[in-house]
Amino acid sequence: MRFGVVVFPGSNCEHDCYYMLKYVVQQSVRFVWHKERDLSEFDAVILPGGFSYGDYLRTGAIARFSPVMDEVIKFARRGGTVVGICNGFQILCEAGLLPGALGRNAGVRFVAKSIYLKVENAGTLFTRRCTDQVLKMPLAHGDGNYYADAETLQQLREQKRILFRYCTAGGETTTAANPNGALDNIAGIVNEAGNVMGLMPHPERACEAALGSNQGLQIFQSLVA
C-alpha cells in the first residue's frame, strides 16, 4: 500500500509513523507537506500526532483549514483510507470527517502513559487483524476528552463505530481506566462509510517489542491485509 503522512507545522509524530510504515510494516510511504494539493498517488493518508499550529484556538482548528485538508476531505469522500492519530483525530473531528469533539482532559493535566485499549469491533478495515482483544500502547495528550451529543453517541453504538475504548489490562472499561474523561471511555471511532478512523492513543509508538509493546501494529496490519 502507498501511504502518505501529512506534516503540519507543529506535527511531531510524523517520523514515528514513517518509520513504522516503512521499516516495520514495510510499505511505501512519503511525507506530505500541508500545502500539497495532490493525494492521488496514495491508498491511505495518515494525520499524525503533534501540536499543529501550537494547538492555538482549539486543537486541530487551524490545521483543519490547511490546503491539504480540502484534498483529505475529497480523498475520504472517494473512499480513500484516512487515519488520524491524537492531533490527527482532533483535526478529523474539526474537519467534520468524524463526529464529535475532543475537549480538555477532565483532570486538566496533560496525560502521558501506557494505556490499554479494548477492541470493540474487530470487523473493520482498521481492526480486522487485531488478534488481541486488548491492546497496550502509549497515550500522550491534553485534549482527549471525547464528546458527542446523545443522538450521535447512540448512532455510534448502534452502528458499532466505536472501535476502541479505554480499559484495564484485563479488558474492563472502568472509570478508573479512563485517562481523560472521554464519554463512554471512547478512544477511537470510525466514520459511517468505514474508511476514516481516528484515535487518541499512539499505535505507531507500539510497533516493536523494544518499545514496550508491539500491539499497535495490529491496526496497521489490518490496513494492509
Added chain:
Amino acid sequence: MKAKIHVTLKNGILDPQGKTIHHGLEMLGFSGIREVRAGKLIEILFEGMNRAQAQQTTENACKKLLANPVIEEYDFVIVEDEK
C-alpha cells in the same frame, strides 16, 4: 470597529478549567460560588467596515472557525474602536 467575542463551553459540557478555578477560589476562602465557567475572549479589529459589516463578518468568523458548535457557544459585541 472592534468585535469582542466570548467563546464558552455549552451548558452541560464538562468545563475542567472552570472547575479547577472554582476549587482554587474556594481554597482562597471565596464562598457562595455556584459555578465557574472559563472561556476565551477574542478581539478582532476591523478596518474600513461599518457596524453592520463588522457584525456579519464576526458572525461568519464565529461559525466557520472561532467556535466549535459541537461543544462551544459564542456571543459578541461590536464596539467603536478607541484608537
